[in-house]
Amino acid sequence: MRSAVEIADARANKPGHQLYAGRARAIIERASIALRSSTWVPIATGFIEPVLYLLAFGYGMGALIGDISTSAGAIDYTVFIAPGLLATSAMNGAIYDSTWNVFFKLNESKLYQGMLATPLGPLDVALGEIIWALFRGLSYSIAFMLITAPLGLVPSWSALLAIPAAVLIAFGFASFGMAITSYFKTYQQMGLINIALLPMFLFSGSLYPISVYPDWLEFTIKLLPTWHGIELIRDIWFGVIDFSSFSHLSYFIVMIVLGLFFTTRRLRDLFMR
Amino acid sequence: MNSGVSVENIRRNGALYVAESRIRQMSKWKGIITLVAVGNPLFYLVAIGIGIGILVTENSGTSGTGGVEYIVFIAPALLANTALLGAMDETVFPVMEGFKWRKMFYAINSTPITGPQIALGVFIAALVRVAFSVFLYWIFLVAFGVLSFQDSWMAMVVAMYGGAAFGALMMGVVAGVKKDDYFLTVLGRLVITPLFLFSGTFFPLTNMPIYLQPIGWISPLWHTTELGRYFGYGQEISGSMLSIHFLFLTAMLVAGIKIANIRFTNRLLK
């Protein structure tokens, strides 16, 4: 049996040992214990939102719009929006988990303060919380697939790759969201997040191709992570993988790395004042 | 003894005192409230009204939207939505806060102010917010030439009326909520989003399969929107449908206030 001191000393010479104790899984374990006694309703209903959008826009809007012409040819409107909604729900879920949830733990329950009084470092906390959120994102993505496939909205088996892609996208959003949340002190400020996100989602082409916009707007949208997420999932969904798909992928890898970096620094600064 | 506190005055104006303090609190966030009031529907209007509008026009012209441009078609719906969301914000959160989170209703109630007066006060404050948001948004729609100034002001009034009805209902419902663990999440996911999507907001309700249409029928948003379309740009609606829309909202308003009064009184007695 190794003591707490031996365990900590064993890492003393590893680079970054101040920030990471190699125990993100302790945070995940905590989350899974908390899940046991938490109420299931909010978790179980989480996947319902994209399905509702799919139904509403698929049926209601499809009748007004007809087919959409894309690089994969003309496709039915409902089929067109399905991958966009998968991407949107992955991003939304990640944002919810990394903003409101984290906000509560930072400011109300002081949970992280307790964690960081142990040998755990800020990166353990950030990674643990984010990875846990991704489990949820993963299950929502699978649920979405299970609902859309029987409706004939999933064109091929390779579209299943959209699931890991959705998790990657969620990772990017969650790691950034946590850093941003650490700056907010009141619920009203948190409301700003929602206001800022709405246009990002509405304009990023989940419901129609952004080619309808003037050039300057189209260019601006192409800088946003929401657009890259939707495009990435759409490329995979319709099997049109090309150079741009890789650019979307790299966008998220960079986002994850930067996000983790910022979150770790912020947590360290907040709790090592 | 003259303590400067007139019980008579409080009895008479209690609701106004409560409303005043709510409005003071709101005005602290007036920047954000204005941003939401204008930003939210603005984004929908531009993103969906123009973005999807282009696709709709290309595909089916104005035949699917009763002969008006798509953006005109959704404008009254967004106006109604602003009213309902504003009403919800200013009833759900204050009532939760008052009974549960900070429990200040109990403190207010220890003065001569009664439960129904508190309810009325919160409601009045919510109406002020609704009126403010709807007015701002209507001005905006007019300025952009989506609706006409002379002919559409009644759409603004019915939107406020719909907001009032929904606000009253929410007060009644939330006053009975004891456990808030997931009430707000469920409210958002299972009530607000479906209402928003299935109330004929972005397309005529009749585009929906018949088994989904009942969601619209019981939705205050649909009734408010239909009235808004009638008064906003003259969509044709039969006289009997018009009365149904009005009666529905009125019933909701009355029932909401009744339930709120009963629940406020009972809960504060405990």
Place this chain on the structure above:
Amino acid sequence: MPESLISARGLTKKFGDFTAVDGIDFDVAKGESFGLLGPNGAGKSTTMRIIAATSRRTSGTISILGRDPEEHGPQVRAHLGVVPQQDNLDTELTVTENLYIYGRYFGLSKKFVNKKVEELLAFAQLEEKKDVKVEALSGGMKRRLTIARALVSEPDILMLDEPTTGLDPQARHILWDRLFRLKEDGVTLIITTHFMDEAEQLCDRLVVMDKGKIMAEGSPAELIKEYSTREVLEVRFGSDRNKEVAPILREMCDRIEELPDRILLYVEDGELLLEAIAAKKLHPNTSLVRRSSLEDVFLRLTGRSLIE
């Protein structure tokens, strides 16, 4: 002087322009029980956080087991059990789960932690509440759980920031008893408290802080000897007369403290003074002779009503 476990020199902490800890020096020996006393805002908790490697000093040096907490935060924290001034229990978990997961944060094995949890439930007398969510505990129970939680990693330094605030007298005495036993096992205790009796009971040595500075240092007995007289005479004349007689009394003793409800007179022999007062026909409503305590030292060093 035994080898020092914690050693601070010129330790300073600023929040913006405000200096919370102002260049303090202290040493804590292994196995010692060290107390920090001082009025609200003196800088006690801030000092505790710096030692616990959860706050960065502005200047000065500090070493814990020969290590700088800023360089070796995780290694230092692995030695510590921390009871913060404000409970920060995991409100989503039960009592047992709180203890368990805290042990896991230290990297301890499930088997070890599970065994330890049983022990700690008994320690905190929370066996009956073991499957209850933390939210449903009373304030004192939460405090006991926080203290138990700090012990899950078998720390050799225990940091207690006002540990007994909110505990009933019985629970306080039980805790003192437990802390004595930990001390016997060689655990070093660092304690802040506002209860002077607690400081006298628990601390081998203490410092009195005020406005970020150390005002005095020593064992309770040394401090009493240095900063107070052997005995104290407490007299009450009623709040109106207190003012009147104070100038007369001042002439008759080493030091006087006028409190709102009574007057404290510091002398070597209280009975003698009382007789002298009676001889002057000043008859107090009540009077009491007692030995000086840390309370008196504290009042002398930090009291606002200090009159010499």
